[in-house]
Amino acid sequence: MSTDTAARPTTRAMPATSQLATFWLDGDLFGVEVEHVQEVLRSQSITRVPLAPPAVAGLINLRGQVVTAIELRERLGRPARPAGEEPVVIVVRLHGEAVSLLVDSIADVVDVDLRDFEAPPDTMDGTSRELIRGAYKLDGQLLLALDVNRAVGS
Amino acid sequence: MEGLDDIVEEFLVESHENLDQLDQDLVALEQDPRSRDRLSSIFRTIHTIKGTSGFLAFNRLEEVAHVGENLLSRLRDGALELNPRRTDALLQMVDTIRALLAAIEASGGEGTVEVAGTVLLISAALEETPAEEPVEEVRVEPVVESPVPEASPAVASVVPAPAPVPALEKLPPAPAPVAPVAAAPEHPAEPGEPGVGGQPGRRAVADSTIRVDVDLLDALMLLVGELVLTRNQIVQYVGRQTDQDLVRASQRLNLIASELQEGVMKTRMQPIDHIWSKLPRVVRDLGLQCGKNVRLEMVGRETELDKTLLEAVKDPLTHLVRNSVDHGVEPSADRVAAGKPAEGVLTLRARHESGQVVVEVADDGGGIDPVKVGAKAVERGLVTADALARMTPADVLQLIFLPGFSTAAAVTNVSGRGVGMDVVKTNIESIGGTIEVESVPGQGTCTRLRIPLTLAIVPALTIECAGDRYAIPQISLQELVALDAEKAAAAVEDVGGASVYRLRGELLPLVHLADVLGLASDRHDGHVVIAVLSSEGRRFGLVVDRVINTEEIVVKAVGGQLKSIGLYSGATVLGDGAVALILDVQALARRALRAESAERQEHRLAAAAATSSTAERQRMLLAAIGGGRRVAIPLDTVTRLEQVRSETVERVGSREVVQYRGAILPIVRLDRHLGAFGDSDREVLEVIVYADHGRSVAIVVEEILDIVDGEAAVQSDIDDLGLLGSAVIGDRVTELLDVRAAILAADPMFYATPPALGGAGHEVAATHLMEV
Numbered sequence: 035m036s037t038d039t040a041a042r043p044t045t046r047a048m049p050a051t052s053q054l055a056t057f058w059l060d061g062d063l064f065g066v067e068v069e070h071v072q073e074v075l076r077s078q079s080i081t082r083v084p085l086a087p088p089a090v091a092g093l094i095n096l097r098g099q100v101v102t103a104i105e106l107r108e109r110l111g112r113p114a115r116p117a118g119e120e121p122v123v124i125v126v127r128l129h130g131e132a133v134s135l136l137v138d139s140i141a142d143v144v145d146v147d148l149r150d151f152e153a154p155p156d157t158m159d160g161t162s163r164e165l166i167r168g169a170y171k172l173d174g175q176l177l178l179a180l181d182v183n184r185a186v187g188s
Numbered sequence: 189m190e191g192l193d194d195i196v197e198e199f200l201v202e203s204h205e206n207l208d209q210l211d212q213d214l215v216a217l218e219q220d221p222r223s224r225d226r227l228s229s230i231f232r233t234i235h236t237i238k239g240t241s242g243f244l245a246f247n248r249l250e251e252v253a254h255v256g257e258n259l260l261s262r263l264r265d266g267a268l269e270l271n272p273r274r275t276d277a278l279l280q281m282v283d284t285i286r287a288l289l290a291a292i293e294a295s296g297g298e299g300t301v302e303v304a305g306t307v308l309l310i311s312a313a314l315e316e317t318p319a320e321e322p323v324e325e326v327r328v329e330p331v332v333e334s335p336v337p338e339a340s341p342a343v344a345s346v347v348p349a350p351a352p353v354p355a356l357e358k359l360p361p362a363p364a365p366v367a368p369v370a371a372a373p374e375h376p377a378e379p380g381e382p383g384v385g386g387q388p389g390r391r392a393v394a395d396s397t398i399r400v401d402v403d404l405l406d407a408l409m410l411l412v413g414e415l416v417l418t419r420n421q422i423v424q425y426v427g428r429q430t431d432q433d434l435v436r437a438s439q440r441l442n443l444i445a446s447e448l449q450e451g452v453m454k455t456r457m458q459p460i461d462h463i464w465s466k467l468p469r470v471v472r473d474l475g476l477q478c479g480k481n482v483r484l485e486m487v488g489r490e491t492e493l494d495k496t497l498l499e500a501v502k503d504p505l506t507h508l509v510r511n512s513v514d515h516g517v518e519p520s521a522d523r524v525a526a527g528k529p530a531e532g533v534l535t536l537r538a539r540h541e542s543g544q545v546v547v548e549v550a551d552d553g554g555g556i557d558p559v560k561v562g563a564k565a566v567e568r569g570l571v572t573a574d575a576l577a578r579m580t581p582a583d584v585l586q587l588i589f590l591p592g593f594s595t596a597a598a599v600t601n602v603s604g605r606g607v608g609m610d611v612v613k614t615n616i617e618s619i620g621g622t623i624e625v626e627s628v629p630g631q632g633t634c635t636r637l638r639i640p641l642t643l644a645i646v647p648a649l650t651i652e653c654a655g656d657r658y659a660i661p662q663i664s665l666q667e668l669v670a671l672d673a674e675k676a677a678a679a680v681e682d683v684g685g686a687s688v689y690r691l692r693g694e695l696l697p698l699v700h701l702a703d704v705l706g707l708a709s710d711r712h713d714g715h716v717v718i719a720v721l722s723s724e725g726r727r728f729g730l731v732v733d734r735v736i737n738t739e740e741i742v743v744k745a746v747g748g749q750l751k752s753i754g755l756y757s758g759a760t761v762l763g764d765g766a767v768a769l770i771l772d773v774q775a776l777a778r779r780a781l782r783a784e785s786a787e788r789q790e791h792r793l794a795a796a797a798a799t800s801s802t803a804e805r806q807r808m809l810l811a812a813i814g815g816g817r818r819v820a821i822p823l824d825t826v827t828r829l830e831q832v833r834s835e836t837v838e839r840v841g842s843r844e845v846v847q848y849r850g851a852i853l854p855i856v857r858l859d860r861h862l863g864a865f866g867d868s869d870r871e872v873l874e875v876i877v878y879a880d881h882g883r884s885v886a887i888v889v890e891e892i893l894d895i896v897d898g899e900a901a902v903q904s905d906i907d908d909l910g911l912l913g914s915a916v917i918g919d920r921v922t923e924l925l926d927v928r929a930a931i932l933a934a935d936p937m938f939y940a941t942p943p944a945l946g947g948a949g950h951e952v953a954a955t956h957l958m959e960v
Contacts, residue, residue: 079765079766081656081759081766081767081768081769082656083750083753083756083769084656084705084706084707084755085705085706085753085755086749086750086753087749090749090750092767093746093750093759093767093769094767095761095765095766095767098414098417098418098761099744100744100745100746100759100760100761100767102746102747102749102750131747133747
């Protein structure tokens with residue numbers, strides 16, 4: 035959490051181009067740096083954790099390792115996923131620890147250019163604004179860059 | 189190596205390793221004679237060998253090492269310079285030591301290895317004077333001493349250090365001829381050979397053990413953990429198959445995996461003596477410091493446990509031992525005055541018990557006085573006087589584990605700084621262990637640690653609650669109780685919102701797991717399954733939906749977010765691949781039981797505020813006394829419920845008594861006391877035991893009916909002898925028992941020491957404590 039304290043200084047330190055693994059969530063396209071992404075899984079059984087913070091969807095078994103699953107819709111203040119829609123699990127590795135994010139569906143890995151980057155739109159509300167580093171203006175689509183460190187923090 | 193004991197064996201292994209290093213160091217030293225580091229390292233090695241050999245009474249070895257050490261220390265301090273002659277002397281010392289070690293390994297003794305020549309050679313190098321004369325005296329083979337005579341003429345009277353150097357330049361072969369002096373070291377590199385005959389197929393000690401990085405063992409342990417999980421999964425899967433070959437293969441896998449697990453676990457096991465061996469010194473020094481005479485006894489030193497756990501237990505154990513010496517054992521004069529031997533005995537006991545290691549620290553000192561502990565806890569504000577009054581002496585002792593508690597009258601530099609037992613407890617719990625303390629005033633204290641054998645794999649009970657599975661470590665589990673709907677309805681009673689179960693006469697508070705987790709139980713058939721758990725010396729029943737299985741689980745860490753919930757100690761992967769949370773029983777107990785007692789305390793405060801009103805909220809035990817009469821007895825005066833066979837009732841004068849837990853318990857039959865006429869020839873008597881200040885009485889009733897909340901009771905002052913009044917409880921008129929009168933009827937001396945009234949017992953108890 036301490037690594038990205040403010041959005042702008044971080045962007046300055048970033049290389050001119052980078053690769054983002056993108057995914058859909060509640061109709062929006064999000065991206066996380068590919069180097070954080072360990073793997074993508076489908077249809078995992080999730081063990082719920084009573085009394086855990088609402089964004090903690092539960093625990094999944096990743097080849098014998100127990101990994102916390104974060105419901106990104108809840109984290110970003112979006113409505114719950116419609117019943118019957120299976121989430122996709124993106125396993126990210128941060129500081130040597132694996133954490134997984136539940137998203138709607140996975141999309142491509144895209145190369146983004148820093149020149150297309152802008153700070154989060156002012157219309158974004160508080161909670162999700164904190165978790166979004168900014169937006170890349172792709173052709174006909176905005177790509178929201180997720181701050182993974184913050185997204186998995188409590 | 190049957191003949192050698194462990195210490196010698198360890199010494200040999202270590203020394204062989206060190207000597208190999210020494211050879212390299214000495215050669216390197218020749219290149220760089222001024223390297224302080226190398227000299228220091230060599231010095232340490234020889235110093236260690238000297239120390240150990242002296243301890244093990246290998247005198248010749250000690251002699252060689254001793255002179256070598258002298259030479260090395262002077263070289264290290266710069267008093268002498270290293271020259272080839274001294275290097276030779278050192279190398280020969282190494283060879284001689286090797287020969288001695290080989291002899292020790294082969295025969296258990298130093299054999300026929302001679303050391304005089306080497307000692308002289310080193311002494312000569314040390315003295316910087318040629319050792320010509322003494323050498324001749326010992327009459328070793330002349331060839332051995334060739335370097336010395338050659339050098340001696342040049343330095344006969346003066347002591348110019350550099351002088352011998354040119355003469356010694358041709359000496360490299362010297363060490364070899366020297367060797368025969370020592371009989372054995374002909375082939376010093378083959379320690380097994382020169383021994384007494386020796387079995388040819390046997391591996392030498394140094395070759396039969398190997399040092400392994402603990403990280404590697406940890407990694408192996410993890411892998412074995414995974415293997416065990418996969419095994420569980422396969423065994424479960426195969427259980428549904430009919431293919432005989434597959435079943436057989438899975439059985440084999442099952443067996444091998446278990447053996448492998450055991451084997452890998454063994455590699456990490458060390459006897460507890462590793463940490464105990466330092467304690468005699470601690471006890472001795474501390475005893476001197478405190479002016480006490482304490483003998484340390486150790487039982488079960490060979491008990492093994494996981495190295496990681498051993499490390500984790502070391503500090504808490506040392507703390508407990510220090511505590512016992514400082515606070516437990518009394519000064520000799522006090523002991524003699526109390527009729528005990530002047531010398532206190534501190535006993536350490538370790539043993540394996542149902543998959544755990546039990547470690548006890550017991551002293552025969554003054555014991556812990558629950559009254560003092562209670563008073564101190566109240567004084568420190570750790571517990572209210574009111575709460576204290578309701579505690580059993582065993583519960584009171586547990587207070588010493590609260591943070592900020594210390595009984596030391598004076599703060600000594602040994603202990604009594606207010607940190608201590610709570611830290612010990614936290615440390616022990618962090619490795620999944622438990623701690624309990626027992627004490628008999630005047631006779632001593634025993635602190636018992638229960639530690640899992642290993643951290644990684646623990647036996648656990650898997651249970652189901654609200655459709656999810658959870659694991660409960662077996663270490664906390666005492667028993668399982670399953671009640672069908674009919675029994676449950678009768679045996680599980682509701683006490684002001686908190687349910688209790690009467691387990692063999694004792695009231696067991698019940699905690700519904702579903703409620704704690706904020707879930708809805710999916711058990712609707714009225715059956716109740718109770719896991720009786722113990723935590724911090726207290727028992728409680730955890731009500732779960734279903735018991736599934738007992739299995740070995742591999743503990744996986746959970747992220748910080750989940751740890752902070754404070755209910756789960758980790759997670760595990762079950763046989764079918766599903767993740768299950770491991771319940772933290774201690775945290776669960778603290779959460780559930782404290783919440784409950786806080787609630788009770790509130791009730792009590794509310795009750796205290798409403799003392800003027802007649803509708804005092806009080807929990808009552810309802811009992812039938814015969815003739816259709818019912819009495820209510822305040823529940824907080826009840827210590828236990830018991831059943832007593834009527835033929836065990838004996839008479840003392842006009843009074844009835846029973847023998848109960850080694851004491852004589854006076855009985856009052858409530859029906860007679862209150863003038864009712866019950867059915868007096870029943871075989872089993874229902875008994876309510878009331879205890880206070882070490883005295884107990886038993887009140888016999890016909891039948892225990894219920895526990896009710898007296899809040900809504902309408903009281904009237906229509907009463908009779910032995911009653912406080914009457915009230916309507918559950919639509920029936922119920923008599924309120926004058927407990928004090930009933931008790932006095934059984935034991936007129938019961939209140940002899942402190943004047944007390946049944947209802948005002950708490951305040952009295954508190955005052956009593958404050959006086960102490």
